[in-house]
Amino acid sequence: MTSPLHELDVRRLLCPMPVIKTQNKVRTLATGDTLKVVCTDPGALSDIPAWCRINGHEVLEMGEQGNEVFVVLRVGEDNGALF
């Protein structure tokens, strides 16, 4: 896989802040863009994919690296930026 276009550092933030920050970042991206989110709260591994399913984004990869977890997603048709 080519490396993700964008990266978001939400280390140390607690759920649901990683999801909120991901949502706000995705609103600034275009359909097809890829984003890697790096977090320390393991809850993000269930919350970010759930958020992606609801909002039509695709999870390309996720995993753990030491004390950190990461999710790589591809922005779907609607980046959610209605307001």
Added chain:
Amino acid sequence: MTEASQPIKRRAIALVSGGLDSMLAVKVMQEQGIEVEGVNFYTGFCVEGHTHAIRKKDKDKEKRNNALWVAEQLGIKMHIIDISEEYKDVVLNPKHGYGANLNPCLDCKIFMVNQATLMINKARELAGDRGFDFIVTGEVIGQRPKSQRKETMPIISQESGADDRLLRPLCAQNLPPTLPEREGWVNRDELHDFSGRNRKPQMALAAKFGLDDFAQPAGGCCFLTDESYSNKLADLWKARNERRYELDDIMLLKVGRHLRPQPHYKLIISREEGENRFLEGYRYQFTSLTTVSCPGPLALVDGEFGSEAELEQAAAIVARYSKGRVEETVTLEVRSPDGVAREITVAPAQPDAVLASWNVG
């Protein structure tokens, strides 16, 4: 209800807490052909979230974010909004006062409905017909002693600025018709007349919709309805001589054993591995104590020690909660936020030396 003849598909934004009532309210709207999107507000006091961070790795059942789970079940989009900064004023200065604990429920509802109103106003400006026509909540008259009474319903509508654009599908028949009812976007006869604390009608409706496995928070949607939590918050304000808080403060009140041996410092002592890992992340902000001669908890010191004797007292207390409590001495590491550490050896405190009155919460 969803004939193709309907000219415009009406859209609503629903306040979704993650509990059953807001879930049912959305479902009732969907049954009437309304297109719904959800909004969930993060205040910092939410019961959500913290459970993730402190859960024991691999041990606890996978925790879920209920608002996201509800959205997935209902097939709606969900906007999660961080209002933690603006929300401070609601907690610190509630115009309508507090409930049984430090829960400012009425002001909180007004605030959240107001936020939703601002959202629909903005969306209308930007998106015209793709905006939202009204707001939906899962409120039920008489459900909560303070915020969900018949008299408070119009207060929320008016003070939030939503006015008759606020529809409560679960108790609408007990209230004057709102804009979506008067305009015929929704059929009032198919809305509900729930009231009181009896949950049977909700359970029946959930069964009818085939919903199960939903979250049923006992007290309310946030930690402010919890007595022990409210006591800790009140203690924090008292110790600081000032009513204010940062997000980190209110996170830490959710975790660990809180003991205040002296007015000017408090110990936050982890009770299990998950809390340990959670508190670990705060060691660069607080002086911390950990046992080194035996397994034991991690303790953060909120405040300053007035003397070496106070540090020794704190170390003895922490040792009391370690595996070395029966030993003659326990060695601990005292680390300051900048990482500078030294060791200290103390005799663990005897059980009766840890006073019950030190317990905060």
